[in-house]
Amino acid sequence: MKVCWFSTGISSFVACYLAKDVDEIIYTHVPDQHPDSLRFLHDCERILGRKITILQSDRFSSVEDVMNFTHTMNTPFGAPCTRYLKKEVRKKWERENPDHHTYVWGFDVNEVKRAENTCKALSDYDHELPLIENGLTKEEAHGIANKLGLKRPIMYDMGYPNNNCIGCVKGGMGYWNKIRVDFPEVFDRRAKQEREIGRSCINGVFLDELEPNRGNINTEVMEDCTIACQLLTWNK
Numbered sequence: 001m002k003v004c005w006f007s008t009g010i011s012s013f014v015a016c017y018l019a020k021d022v023d024e025i026i027y028t029h030v031p032d033q034h035p036d037s038l039r040f041l042h043d044c045e046r047i048l049g050r051k052i053t054i055l056q057s058d059r060f061s062s063v064e065d066v067m068n069f070t071h072t073m074n075t076p077f078g079a080p081c082t083r084y085l086k087k088e089v090r091k092k093w094e095r096e097n098p099d100h101h102t103y104v105w106g107f108d109v110n111e112v113k114r115a116e117n118t119c120k121a122l123s124d125y126d127h128e129l130p131l132i133e134n135g136l137t138k139e140e141a142h143g144i145a146n147k148l149g150l151k152r153p154i155m156y157d158m159g160y161p162n163n164n165c166i167g168c169v170k171g172g173m174g175y176w177n178k179i180r181v182d183f184p185e186v187f188d189r190r191a192k193q194e195r196e197i198g199r200s201c202i203n204g205v206f207l208d209e210l211e212p213n214r215g216n217i218n219t220e221v222m223e224d225c226t227i228a229c230q231l232l233t234w235n236k
Contacts (some may be wrong), residue, residue: 004104008037012106014141018130019104023053034166036154074169102126169201173215
């Protein structure tokens with residue numbers, strides 16, 4: 001099978017749009033994402049002319065659920081929420097669909113190294129990288145989506161670089177200070193959970209100690225949260 005791993009991000013949509021002879025498009029849903037993500041998914045289905053398979057963890061209901069289980073927020077080896085809510089779901093699908101599949105990914109031309117690492121880590125499968133093969137940047141992917149009449153997820157319009165979960169534990173100081181303003185209830189809940197667990201999202205500072213003027217979301221590097229995020233840090 002040729003499988004597009006869709007993330008409700010613009011780049012993954014364009015990869016699905018450019019790929020040929022795709023057998024299945026799969027999205028791993030996490031309830032912590034903005035509700036508009038599902039609107040975007042259904043709009044993508046309309047443009048792609050096909051249904052997108054939605055998978056979801058049957059062990060954990062949310063990022064908070066995973067944090068309470070693992071007693072951590074973020075680690076040098078990656079975020080446990082990605083491991084349990086996305087990667088574990090992908091591995092279950094692979095066990096139920098054993099074969100030498102071809103995976104389609106939405107890495108752009110500025111993510112060549114990350115794409116190479118993903119292909120190497122998942123060497124049991126073949127891989128296609130439509131954006132890289134066509135020399136497309138993330139910005140150009142947004143342009144393609146716009147020309148197709150696709151309304152992008154609202155998190156982009158709010159100034160976030162990716163359509164990750166609201167309150168992504170991999171965000172930096174600028175990101176979290178923006179969450180504090182846009183989604184104060186998420187900020188407060190995550191800050192409280194940090195204290196309960198005794199671990200912080202940001203290395204060296206708890207959210208309830210973060211000064212409101214720290215960081216700049218426009219200069220912070222934050223990757224799209226996909227099932228490829230932890231391929232180099234956790235066993236396949």
